[in-house]
Amino acid sequence: MPRQVFDAETFMKLAPAARTVRVVRRAGKVKIKLRTSRALITYVCGEREAEELLAKLKSLEKEIIEI
Numbered sequence: 001m002p003r004q005v006f007d008a009e010t011f012m013k014l015a016p017a018a019r020t021v022r023v024v025r026r027a028g029k030v031k032i033k034l035r036t037s038r039a040l041i042t043y044v045c046g047e048r049e050a051e052e053l054l055a056k057l058k059s060l061e062k063e064i065i066e067i
Contacts, residue, residue, distance in 0.1 A: 002040045008053060011043040021057055021064045023050070032057075 005011045018034035030050035034041040
């Protein structure tokens with residue numbers, strides 16, 4: 001079941017459970033999608049915030065796929 005998260009803190013709490021991370025870049029917005037065993041979790045943010053979150057996700061050693 002897909003879900004959308006609206007704050008970065010909740011998103012990062014859910015990140016360790018993710019199997020894969022997908023990044024979709026559109027005009028001025030970035031969607032970061034976490035695929036867990038139960039749900040697809042989406043967080044929409046700006047470019048700067050996305051880069052900070054992706055750096056944190058890389059430190060968790062998650063596979064990041066750019067789409």
